Amino acid sequence: MTQQVKKPRQSGFTVLEMAVVLVIIGLVIGAVTIGTNVQRGASYQRMSSDFVQAWVTAYDRFYEGTGRPPGDVVAAPTGLVNGAVSSDLCGANLRNAMQAAGIEMPAGRAEGFEDRYVYLDGNGNPQEATVCFLAVPWSEPGATAGTHVTRNRNVMRIEGITPAIANLLDNMFDARSNASFGKMRQVGQHNITTTGRTAVNWSNTEIDRYSDAASRARDEDQVVVLNAYIKMSR
Incomplete structure (x- = not known):
């Protein structure tokens, strides 16, 4: 009787098994990405409420309690931050002005660094x-439709925000993202008076990166940051 030789069983995955594995991997990657985006979005929302909005509130409380903006001259008030145009009230001077008026400041980065926020x-x-307050020429509609003029307005300058945060804050303050109109504008776009603009x-967008010394911008590098003005109510 002839003995039959058993063929060795082939090892490895079938096409169907490989497809299932790839689908599972895709689902895991997708879940991780969604989770990261949700966490980042929550972090940006906290920055908006606990830092940016909190400083707007602190400014309003200062004005309500003193009848003038921070740094204005008591003897001869001008209605402008620091009593002049383009005179920054930042850092220790800002914190001292708030403390002297008994205004509670946001927690910020730490005690003594309430004007800074790390993210x-x-x-x-x-x-x-970082945040500062100052008065700047601010573009507003003129007497004729389509024209614009500048008027001195008190603003909060916020420096070092990524494009994603800039758009989030802009939508929050203006219900739309626009660097040249509304209550929040990019520095350099706040005082444009071109007719019919x-x-x-x-x-910049989130894909823009800081390059290294050799001018190489890599995907993992720091995202480019922007500076913006937010107009105060008074």
């Missing part, structure tokens, strides 16, 4: 935002 950008790199996008 992670879209690549997970640390960034630091149109909406302008923020100058």
Whole structure:
């Protein structure tokens, strides 16, 4: 009788098994990405409420309690921050003015650094935002439709925000993202008086990176940050 030789069983995955594995991997990656985006969005929302909005509230409380903006001259009030145009009230001077008026400041980065806020950008790199107050020429509609003029307005300058945060805050303050119109504008777009001017996008997006000494911008590098003005109510 002839003995049958058993063929060795082939090892490895079938096409169907490989497809199932790839689907599972895709679902895991998708879940991780969604979770990261949700966490980042929550972090940006906290920055908006606990830092940016909190400083707007602190400014309003100062004005309500003293009848003038921070740094204005008591003997001869001008209605302008620091009593002049383009005179920054920042750092220790800002904190001292708030403390002298008994105004509670946001927690910020830490005690003594209430005007700063540390966060992670879209690549997970640390960034630091800072706030100051000042008065600047601010573009507003003129007497004729389509024309614009500048008037001195008190603003909060926030420096070091990523494009994603800039758009989030802009939508929050203006219900739309526009770097040249509304209550929040990009520095450099706040005082444009060109007749018939149109909406302008923020100058950078989340794909823009800081390059290294050799001018190489890598995906994992820090996201480019922007500076903005937020007009105060008074």
